[in-house]
Amino acid sequence: xxxxxxxxxxxxxxxxxxxxxxxxxxxxxxxxxxxxxxxxxxxxxxxxxxxxxxxxxxxxxxxxxxxxxxxxxxxxxxxxxxxxxxxxxxxxxxxxxxxxxxxxxxxxxxxxxxxxxxxxxxxxxxxxxxxxxxxxxxxxxxxxxxxxxxxxxxxxxxxxxxxxxxxxxxxxxxxxxxxxxxxxxxxxxxxxxxxxxxxxxxxxxxxxxxxxxxxxxxxxxxxxxxxxxxxxxxxxxxxxxxxxxxxxxxxxxxxxxxxxxxxxxxxxxxxxxxxxxxxxxxxxxxxxxxxxxxxxxxxxxxxxxxxxxxxxxxxxxxxxxxxxxxxxxxxxxxxx
Numbered sequence: 001x002x003x004x005x006x007x008x009x010x011x012x013x014x015x016x017x018x019x020x021x022x023x024x025x026x027x028x029x030x031x032x033x034x035x036x037x038x039x040x041x042x043x044x045x046x047x048x049x050x051x052x053x054x055x056x057x058x059x060x061x062x063x064x065x066x067x068x069x070x071x072x073x074x075x076x077x078x079x080x081x082x083x084x085x086x087x088x089x090x091x092x093x094x095x096x097x098x099x100x101x102x103x104x105x106x107x108x109x110x111x112x113x114x115x116x117x118x119x120x121x122x123x124x125x126x127x128x129x130x131x132x133x134x135x136x137x138x139x140x141x142x143x144x145x146x147x148x149x150x151x152x153x154x155x156x157x158x159x160x161x162x163x164x165x166x167x168x169x170x171x172x173x174x175x176x177x178x179x180x181x182x183x184x185x186x187x188x189x190x191x192x193x194x195x196x197x198x199x200x201x202x203x204x205x206x207x208x209x210x211x212x213x214x215x216x217x218x219x220x221x222x223x224x225x226x227x228x229x230x231x232x233x234x235x236x237x238x239x240x241x242x243x244x245x246x247x248x249x250x251x252x253x254x255x256x257x258x259x260x261x262x263x264x265x266x267x268x269x270x271x272x273x274x275x276x277x278x279x280x281x282x283x284x285x286x287x288x289x290x291x292x293x294x295x296x297x298x299x300x301x302x303x304x305x306x307x308x309x310x311x312x313x314x315x316x317x318x319x320x321x322x323x324x325x326x327x328x329x330x331x332x333x334x335x336x
Contacts, residue, residue: 008085010094013237019037021148022131025142029138029142070094119137129144152238166229172247177219180305186253186320206220206229237260249333259281262283265286268283272316273292274305
């Protein structure tokens with residue numbers, strides 16, 4: 001009998017969004033079971049209002065709580081089942097501390113013996129489907145096309161209304177030019193030229209976190225048009241989701257906004273540089289277009305991106321023309 005479930009995902013925001021189908025599937029496969037999720041403090045806001053979750057357990061692995069402290073916390077709670085999409089040794093230690101009789105992760109995970117079951121990691125599958133495959137260890141048959149989900153509420157709708165007032169009723173496209181990894185960011189000039197191409201028909205809202213504020217402000221200043229505004233650093237995760245839900249299209253690097261847009265049903269143009277769509281982190285269950293430079297022997301150069309181009313030329317981004325990104329967005333708009 002499985003009455004309590006712990007899901008461990010302490011990676012970045014996009015990874016947590018791509019774990020939400022696993023949360024939904026657990027609630028369906030294990031009706032009545034309490035579901036807790038362990039994540040990092042910077043991402044826990046993504047899970048607010050989620051009706052499937054009992055508790056969100058925040059663990060500041062980079063600057064706050066000691067590992068031994070959270071290990072004790074989990075041990076005091078205790079669980080029947082622990083599912084661990086995150087593949088680090090630290091996550092394996094957290095799973096062991098949960099005291100769950102069934103602890104499931106991937107066969108590529110570190111700390112393999114600390115798990116009781118290891119599911120094959122399919123490098124060719126989408127991350128959503130990989131995560132859902134963990135439930136096979138407990139005999140659950142799930143819908144492998146369950147989309148990501150986040151749940152903006154009234155507070156977020158109020159934040160959205162403030163932004164819509166600034167746009168004066170114009171239809172708008174969201175553009176997310178940032179990324180944690182520099183080699184996953186298209187060029188600033190590329191985004192500036194793209195925004196200028198979009199403005200004749202749509203307002204543009206530049207979206208990002210606090211770390212993207214300078215980048216987004218510089219793009220807005222260069223465009224110098226009242227129809228282009230930046231809200232970078234102004235919104236919570238769920239307010240960003242509410243904004244994306246109201247947008248016609250999102251144009252983004254390979255980063256978290258892509259997955260949030262998928263979770264609210266908004267079409268996506270995703271720009272790839274150092275990484276590859278083959279890694280399984282493309283938009284899911286929404287109309288989308290992938291734009292990247294083909295034919296580079298050096299691409300992809302890293303699974304997560306990096307601080308700088310290993311070859312020194314950054315051709316995967318510097319040679320990508322704004323017209324290609326614009327055309328992809330127009331195709332999505334025409335399909336409505």
